[in-house]
Amino acid sequence: MGTWMRSAVRKKKQFYIERLMQFGLAADRERLEEWTMAELRREYERFHPAQTIEGGRRHGQTSPRTGQAHH
Template sequence: MGKWMRSAIQRQKQFYIQQLMQSGLVNDHERLEQWTMAELRREYERFNPAYNAEGGSRHGQTSPRTGEAHH
């Protein structure tokens, strides 16, 4: 993987981590660093208000990492 692509992926991962931290859903930055990009994106999409309003089918599902039901 090229240096540019690796950098872009790292920036995107940091964006998702920052958003999840700001939302207060997960308070352990080190734990989030261990998640894959797909896991971070899935959690972000699950709790992003704009995403929930448009694609409400994910509303009420259980988080695969935390095991908590989210509404």
């Protein structure tokens, strides 16, 4: 994996960790650091579904660019 990709993954992982801590779901940052990106994302989506395609505001809406529904 290239440097840019590693950096992007690390930033996204930190985003999920920060949000989970803000939600009060975890007090131990070190424990969250051990989780995979998929585990962090899944936990984040459980408690913040409004930002996900499956459970949130984008579901069923049309694209402003194409007018096509998101699926």
